[in-house]
Amino acid sequence: MGTDLDKLFSKDPYALFQTWFKEAVNAKLPEPNAMVLSTISDSGRPNSRVVLLKGVTNNQFQFFTNLHSQKGHEIEKNPQACLLFFWPTLGHSLGRQVRIDGSVIKLSDEESDAYFATRARDSQLGAWASHQSEVLDSRDTLEKRFHQAKERFEGQAVTRPPHWGGLALIPERFEFWIGQDNRLHDRCRYTLNLGVWARQRLNP
Ligand SMILES: Cc1cc2nc3c(=O)[nH]c(=O)nc-3n(C[C@H](O)[C@H](O)[C@H](O)COP(=O)(O)O)c2cc1C
Numbered sequence: 001m002g003t004d005l006d007k008l009f010s011k012d013p014y015a016l017f018q019t020w021f022k023e024a025v026n027a028k029l030p031e032p033n034a035m036v037l038s039t040i041s042d043s044g045r046p047n048s049r050v051v052l053l054k055g056v057t058n059n060q061f062q063f064f065t066n067l068h069s070q071k072g073h074e075i076e077k078n079p080q081a082c083l084l085f086f087w088p089t090l091g092h093s094l095g096r097q098v099r100i101d102g103s104v105i106k107l108s109d110e111e112s113d114a115y116f117a118t119r120a121r122d123s124q125l126g127a128w129a130s131h132q133s134e135v136l137d138s139r140d141t142l143e144k145r146f147h148q149a150k151e152r153f154e155g156q157a158v159t160r161p162p163h164w165g166g167l168a169l170i171p172e173r174f175e176f177w178i179g180q181d182n183r184l185h186d187r188c189r190y191t192l193n194l195g196v197w198a199r200q201r202l203n204p
Contacts, residue, residue, distance in 0.1 A: 039078070072163075
């Protein structure tokens with residue numbers, strides 16, 4: 001069984017993810033780091049939205065957001081989430097999907113500060129202006145808040161809003177999917193078992 005899987009799915013899911021990610025970047029797919037993040041509400045309803053993967057550090061999949069947003073609240077109450085990448089068919093390459101689930105932790109203030117500092121100034125100001133996921137009475141209100149932030153930080157570095165920061169998903173399961181002819185796709189699930197990743201081929 002190992003040999004059958006080895007041809008397509010290496011033993012280490014992180015290494016396989018990095019290979020596929022590099023291939024998606026090299027293929028010039030639009031937004032290769034866009035991933036669907038799914039969380040669960042208090043009442044058990046799933047919610048999905050796209051966020052951008054900003055790095056895989058210490059085997060943690062990092063992204064940045066407003067911690068007071070809907071996703072922020074949901075993750076705070078139930079720190080379980082699922083990430084989904086879809087890299088569609090392009091040229092000779094076949095479509096690929098990667099599903100990763102696990103628990104979510106908050107990055108340290110230092111890590112969030114470090115990433116915030118790399119953002120374009122207007123994006124930094126936007127983080128102050130947007131009360132993400134709250135009802136907004138008009139576009140005008142948002143733009144006013146943006147200009148207020150601009151005036152406030154005139155001539156100085158824009159500090160990170162305390163409610164804006166990084167989260168990271170620590171994988172407990174991966175599933176890699178490769179589109180094949182006749183819907184006979186290849187799937188491989190990786191499950192973490194006492195610190196060791198076990199692989200299983202799944203029916204398509
Ligand atoms: C391509 C793309 C990239 C996005 N990247 C992010 C991101 O990195 N962080 C973020 O908070 N929202 C990002 N968004 C917006 C989210 O999809 C979402 O609208 C927002 O975070 C509010 O979600 P929530 O109300 O579920 O918390 C992105 C949207 C798209 C379409």
